[in-house]
Amino acid sequence: MKPAGWPRAVLFDLDGTLVDSAPDIAEALNETLESYGHPPLTLEAVTKMVGRGVDVLVERAYGALGLEIDPATRERVVDRYVKLYEARATQSTVLMAGVSDLLRDLKEKGVPLGVVTNKPGEATRAVLDHFRLGELMAVVVGGDAGPALKPEPGLLLHACEALGFAPSDVVFVGDSENDVLAARAAGMPIVAVAGGYTELTPEALGADAAIERLDELPAAILALAEGEGAPEV
Numbered sequence: 661m662k663p664a665g666w667p668r669a670v671l672f673d674l675d676g677t678l679v680d681s682a683p684d685i686a687e688a689l690n691e692t693l694e695s696y697g698h699p700p701l702t703l704e705a706v707t708k709m710v711g712r713g714v715d716v717l718v719e720r721a722y723g724a725l726g727l728e729i730d731p732a733t734r735e736r737v738v739d740r741y742v743k744l745y746e747a748r749a750t751q752s753t754v755l756m757a758g759v760s761d762l763l764r765d766l767k768e769k770g771v772p773l774g775v776v777t778n779k780p781g782e783a784t785r786a787v788l789d790h791f792r793l794g795e796l797m798a799v800v801v802g803g804d805a806g807p808a809l810k811p812e813p814g815l816l817l818h819a820c821e822a823l824g825f826a827p828s829d830v831v832f833v834g835d836s837e838n839d840v841l842a843a844r845a846a847g848m849p850i851v852a853v854a855g856g857y858t859e860l861t862p863e864a865l866g867a868d869a870a871i872e873r874l875d876e877l878p879a880a881i882l883a884l885a886e887g888e889g890a891p892e893v
């Protein structure tokens with residue numbers, strides 16, 4: 661049983677958790693590939709490449725096309741991709757089901773909220789502001805904030821520090837193995853939500869709680885606060 665007022669804050673992953681951003685990511689990535697004379701990838705293929713940050717996205721795209729990429733070229737390709745993505749980050753992107761209600765509900769209950777994503781900060785803020793979610797966030801940490809990307813714990817620890825709360829008092833909500841590993845390494849409780857950009861089920865991700873939809877989050881948090889562990893898988 662956790663003390664009253666637990667958790668002190670809730671942090672969310674972005675891509676595949678709060679927003680379905682894969683269509684804009686795929687479009688910007690394909691524009692980038694085309695500008696270098698390479699063929700496009702399908703939305704389905706790109707969706708599975710999202711979540712480890714922009715360097716890995718570009719590496720995976722080149723790998724899928726059977727192309728080698730040296731570090732200097734990758735840097736140039738990543739720069740172009742980031743520019744193209746920033747220019748269209750909110751064209752086809754939509755909120756995941758239940759996001760607005762959930763965030764406003766948590767906010768009304770006085771729970772500070774934040775976003776911790778591997779997506780670079782500028783595009784992250786543009787997406788959040790487009791959906792008027794930026795104003796709900798006490799902290800927003802993007803992939804270029806300084807610390808190593810998830811699955812390393814640094815971005816999450818950075819957010820907890822900014823909020824002034826111990827990691828064990830802050831719940832993280834994400835869609836991928838990356839998020840689970842980062843939270844574990846940071847010492848944070850983690851809730852995995854289905855419908856994101858992994859082929860694994862939320863149960864298989866090994867989180868403290870697994871939910872099908874975001875509107876199940878308050879109940880999952882309550883169960884964690886009451887000391888109910890993750891269901892056996």
Ligand SMILES: O=C(O)COP(=O)(O)O
Pocket residue numbers: 673674675676710711712713714776777778779780803810
């Ligand atoms: O890979 C990315 O750029 C972002 O992914 P995330 O929001 O799931 O961390």
Ligand SMILES: [Mg+2]
Pocket residue numbers: 673674675676677711834835836856857
């Ligand atoms: Mg994600």
